[in-house]
Amino acid sequence: MSMLHDHLQIENLLKQSNIHRQLTVPQLVETALNRHEGTLTSDGAFRAVTGDYTGRSPKDRFIVDEDSITNEIDWGAVNQPIPPDIFDRLEQKVMAYLAEQPAVFYRKAFAGADSRWRLPVDIINEYAWHQLFAHQLFLRPEEIEGEAALDPFTILSAPGFKADPERDGTRSEAFVIISFEKRTILIGGTAYAGEMKKAIFSIMNYLLPSMDVLPMHCSANADKDGNTALFFGLSGTGKTTLSATDDRMLIGDDEHGWSKDGVFNFEGGCYAKCIGLHPDKEPEIFHAVRFGTVLENVKLKENRTPDYESASLTENTRAAYPLTAVPSAKLPSTAGHPEVILFLTADATGVLPPISRLNRSQAMYHFLSGYTSKLAGTERGVTEPQPVFSPCFGAPFLPRDPSIYAKMLGEKIDQHEAEVYLVNTGWTGGAYGTGSRMDLRFTRAMVRAAINGDLKHTSSITDAAFGLEIPATCPNVPPEVLQPRLMWDNISEYEAAASALADKFHANFTRFKNVTSEILRGGPVL
Template identity: 60%
Template sequence: MSIVIPTKKDVSLHLGGKKHMNLSVSKLVEHAIQKKEVILTETGAIRATTGAFTGRSPRDKFIVQEPSVSGHIDWGTVNQPMQPEKFEQLLKRLRAYLAEKEVYIFDGFAGADPAYRLPIRVINEYAWQNLFVHQLFIRPSKEELASHQPEFTVICVPNFVADPELDGTNSETVIAVSFEYKMVVIGGTHYAGEMKKSIFSVMNYLLPEYGVMPMHCSANVGKDGDVALFFGLSGTGKTTLSADPERSLIGDDEHGWSDKGIFNIEGGCYAKCIGLTEEKEPQIYHAIRFGSVLENVIVDEDGKPDYHDSSLTENTRTAYPVDYIDGSVIPGIAGHPSVIVFLTADAFGVLPPISKLTPEQAMYHFLSGYTSKLAGTERGVTEPEATFSTCFGAPFLPRPAHVYAEMLGEKIAKHQVQVYLVNTGWTGGPYGVGKRMDLKYTRSMVRAAISGELSHADYETDPIFGLAMPTSCPNVPVEVLNPRNTWKNKQAYDKTARELAQRFHKHFATFENVKEEIRQAGPNI
């Protein structure tokens, strides 16, 4: 059994050029090197660069406004509508572009649970990008491949550009999803992450129809089967904290939660590389080997990667199969979680490093999805900028936020899940004054939360945010646990905390039809 979408449109592409079907890893590496798409590094991984686009292009993402889906989409700046006739015009030109093109094709799945998996096909004009999807999605067995029938097709052709006048796009770049053609078209960008996130967006639309909650989170499991989920935006530590040598990795970014438990939507990991060291993140460091793809990492003439060089981008990445992490769970299926961790990188330095949430606070912070952009990263930016991404994944959620929030609330209540908010950002002051939370302290706090040690701890309540902060935690200095104690200037802390609380209130005011007890679970002003 798998997800089946009724066919409503002619999805044939008339591929007339040379087709490389489901090549092995070694063949894809060989093709990518021979065509000078990549260079080989000393670890055996290949390194590609992606030109002007080193991250996602949200302004260029569209969903085709088709009758069967139109009433279910949360239209706006995230889910921009494309008129069906514009997509058909785009598709007509794409077919002409692909007519005699040499392409690489991968057939696989999104969704480790066979009951909820989506058969997919990805068509690429670059061998290295086909290796990327081969490693990121779920690879079928020989038997599964023989009977594979794709339900969704991703066509990623970086050298095909949109025409804004003809196609109704904002630029020459386009990421367009059509649920009636069962197709994603990606053109005008070389950034491989668009393929991964496009299928995640598709799953975020489809899975709720099956009673499954799609989640932008990482997940791991202990020896006793205790599952933990880590929600968070980019840079908050999802991949780092879930890759724990003491626990088994289920997946680092995308999961579904059904009545049976959780399952990984992907078959690989897509980790940030900036500042990567063997000491701090040994599992990720050693996963970068033959078969892995490095994106925009600076490599010297001897093939040695420099993970500290951000001259191309801060968003340097590596893609590798999840089984490159020792002890990972294959297939990525596990039971219901007992602990959920919401991760935020608070550059204001005022949120507690860990706090236990009530069910109402859990819903408030899930809807808020708070983290912060850093001061000093752009000329003229002198203060941290609060960023709110609903459900910790707003760019990938086609349906209204309440659909996902209600599903999470129901599952937390049904399975008695304890939820914690963890600040992996700053302590002792804001960015530029304080320092980043020590990773070893964060790991100790997360381990204490997952093991149940913090369930029996004594707590004090933060007077502004109303959060329950433990007064002690194994292997963590007591003074770290209350953020106000880490600031030399207590009045400055109080002022900054109140300012952040106001930002929370302003953002949450945009939500309508939220239960009053959830609204009241926010900061006190």
Template identity: 60%
Template structure:
């Protein structure tokens, strides 16, 4: 049996002469260039490639099955258990491996902008650019805070250490393992930096609800009148793009907590998708990509250093990691009051959901639990075109607890703060993927602006006969026919067939939520499972 003292092993590693502690951004960029980990673009961003892993590896993610968490974790395909002895053996191997490196890079940071709920962390990296990524994505302590900083969780990332599944108990060479008792995230076999970010999010999704704080996979911003808005949606549905509004101040683009005091960002940076990025469509993100930014898997012209965001030879999951301060109208610290509006974003590959619809409280709970969208190409390995998928709470890959825990907390807060909830489709219109076209971004912006300003509150709506959604008949800045998805299709019968197909998928997926109330179950689409031949 493998018996080790985890904290002693880590302390010995961090006392090594190869450790570079809390290097500033400029030094980390220098180190990355000297080590040939990346190249500079014309604007000074550090461009890197992550090899064959250009997205998360969810099948290689584990949680150590420990007595203190065993009864709390929602074990299954998402939260796969791994034995503590197996973890201990792998941990020792990684530590011994890192001791042999010429240099190690360590950054101390926080997760959680609200001092009442923040988690002090440290990130240990084999690569300088990984440490730069961590420095930009997590919350950076002040010099005064750094003096008293004591990490409560440690991320150790060793991309060049590859596991042997036959020996190490993993499923492949790659592993992402969380130990809540030892307060460690162990990552190896993958260069994709997003694993560090999402692992700490998973940790916060376990710790925050224990403090009566709802952790959320969403972006958030606040208006001039102090009105806070949340944007839920999986990667690629537009959270980052749509929350970067020049008329509103950004709280954060991906991960938040909702406490009794209001909303706070869990991170200190943004991790924006850059595929087809242009100044005309997304000027704030375009301008945020400068010195200190990490560009992942973006093609860069060797002659002039210009990035080509339309080039997807490496992956469609091209990314930019930059500090949130690079966005001009960000609120600092990243905290605001209770939300008045919640928007669920979905990229509907079937092309049948309306561009915007108002949800009742019961419909809000139904669609939050459903978390429907299309898994977009490049976000995970092996996905080459959009696939219809349901991700509970719009973030099931990162939820260690049972979904009902998060859903019940959200439902209580919607009622307590009288929040308006909308479902917005940023996916396809006029037909399914391959036939229709992606929703016009200016139209989506106009609809969201109308929702945030209350301009849809008194607008007449029509109830969709299949999905039961309340669709506004008019919206400022949007042609009326665009609001009714069936009217955008050339063949109404084809629309009905595809809509019923999606309705059946909703019904089939929702069977796993047998414990919810009849009112919530009835808030979904009409049940066409008995007429599957339609």
């Protein structure tokens, strides 16, 4: 079935009387309430519950195996192929389903703050609150300048349409399918709004490398003089928390591109985890929860006050709000080349240093490793931290081979002489269940010192297990906190845990073929 035919069908769908176009935030909130899609909280935010799917469903995500892209996709467990005919049939069913709904919501949005690499996105939703999410997370037409350089993609989202795996060729009732040739994303069977955002991120990750732009799963901020810092990390490692501070301008909290001229945000909003959210620890996020903000799966008290401590629905509670809700946001969300890069990992074994300087070999090794602990709730079925190696700190969203992104990052680090640090936001004094989560006050102090240059020339202690340079001192951080072995009660248990994690690093790295000896030198010494 041709791309032209698909576009004509979508145009016909958009001509129907049940289509509501470009509704404002008040209109979307009012409509969603009238349709009983959620409730208002005491702060005025719109709270929705997504049912069984409270996180991404990676096993239900597919890319259509099309001739033009088949040799460029890193096929496997992350990028699962699906035949074009299965996509075609499902697309017809989804459009027929949407045509029968009493109301369908349409929005023109964009991804990419720099117009030279901007992607138009046509978003068609079954739910009004999903349109509200899209309004807050993507770039809004009234806030951008310049013509978009790329051809548009269309999102067709129908959570109420459940696939039949036997007849429809899916794994379950839920599906997220990307067709690069038809420039269409099908989403069905899941009401988790984050699937829309991450699908567009995956598309940018495919398109931009061929344009010499590095797409990155990172947050970014800058000081008043334009000095930029990047925060790489998977969900739950602290990208949003650590990059949103009142003394620096927030460029974005999750998805960016690094071009020949600097860094630009893909999005127009933030999608922050809010489990344990407290005004003293994360004031920027806490105060962004207001009218227009979408709260996903947050438990409400009897007076409709959000209960951020509750994980009764999921650990993966979320708040979606526009960048304009952050007082320190930099608009437009572009900046110069980064001077400091931080790799965030939530190490559940409790053995990685809370901060360490990386030389070039270590930077490339740890970027390709992408080690962290997958935190509860970020994916369907994850109930406690699990060690995971996610190349480039974003493997679930990388259609191409990780070495392509790693090579680009290495070249940019060299070209712009960026300092690189590994930051453990996970556990200390023992593994998950025994040790404690790293004190956010100390992590903030270490990040601040790295960005300000306070750690650049300080003396260091070489970690015996991983060969990492640990700063001997850091302002506002007790010296013993900097060295993991000093935080454990039993040194032999620490050494055994460190050895076990080092072995996992080495075992994981065997997946990468033809890596240079320089990169291999960056791994653990055990």
